[in-house]
Amino acid sequence: MKKWIFIVFCFILGFIIHIFYIGYTNELLFNKFIKNSNPDYTITDIYFKKSFLTSKGSFTLNHSHTQLSTKIDLKFNNYFLLNKIIKGNFTNPFDFLDEVLKNNKLGTFTLKLHDNNSKIFLNIKDINLSNEGGDT
Numbered sequence: 405m406k407k408w409i410f411i412v413f414c415f416i417l418g419f420i421i422h423i424f425y426i427g428y429t430n431e432l433l434f435n436k437f438i439k440n441s442n443p444d445y446t447i448t449d450i451y452f453k454k455s456f457l458t459s460k461g462s463f464t465l466n467h468s469h470t471q472l473s474t475k476i477d478l479k480f481n482n483y484f485l486l487n488k489i490i491k492g493n494f495t496n497p498f499d500f501l502d503e504v505l506k507n508n509k510l511g512t513f514t515l516k517l518h519d520n521n522s523k524i525f526l527n528i529k530d531i532n533l534s535n536e537g538g539d540t
Contacts, residue, residue, distance in 0.1 A: 422483075422484060423456060423457065423482050423483055424482075426481075426482045426483065426484065427454045427455075427456075427459055427480075427482040428454075430454075430459050430480035430482060431452060431454055431459065433480070433490075434452050434459075434461045434478065434480070437461075437463075437478075438450055438463055443468075444467060444468055444469060445465055445466065445467055445468065446465075446466045446468060447463050447464070447465055447466070448463070448464045448466060449462070449463060449464040449475070450462075450463045451463070454482075455482070456482065457481070457482050457483060458479055458480060458481055458482060459479075459480040459482055460477070460478065460479055460480070461477075461478045461480070462475060462476060462477045462478065463475070463476055464476075467497075472497040472498070473497055474494050474495050474496070474497040474510070475494065475495040476492060476493075476494045476495075477492050477493050477494075478490055478491070478492040479491045479492060488516060488517040488518065489514065489515070489516055489517075490514070490515040490517070491512070491513070491514050491515075492512065492513055492514075492515070493509050493511065493512045493513070494509070494510055494511060494512075494513070495508050495509055495510060496508050496509070496510040497510075509529065510528065510529060511526060511527055511528040511529055512526075512527045513525060513526045513527065
């Protein structure tokens with residue numbers, strides 16, 4: 405009986421340790437995202453919160469010449485089966501689209517990381533610009 409309790413305890417402890425380790429690696433990945441070497445863009449309003457099963461991060465990306473900015477929200481999974489998948493959304497940088505878009509969100513994305521490759525699945529909201537003189 406003691407052997408089974410010890411095995412269950414080790415399994416639970418291993419699960420908790422791996423979640424904290426993956427949360428730590430997700431924080432390192434977020435810090436790589438916000439490092440900026442492009443002088444045309446600045447990153448402000450940096451926020452990262454590490455939780456137990458998920459971590460959340462956000463930042464605002466500003467373009468210095470056009471004065472456009474978009475807020476990017478990221479959600480990281482802190483468990484092994486989904487730790488290579490990052491979901492997020494980004495806000496609208498254009499003032500004339502504020503009335504058209506709900507919650508000011510222009511789109512969502514999913515980033516899947518595999519070894520040295522990454523895939524981005526991007527979903528842009530449908531925008532009707534007929535009131536702005538467009539024909540879409």
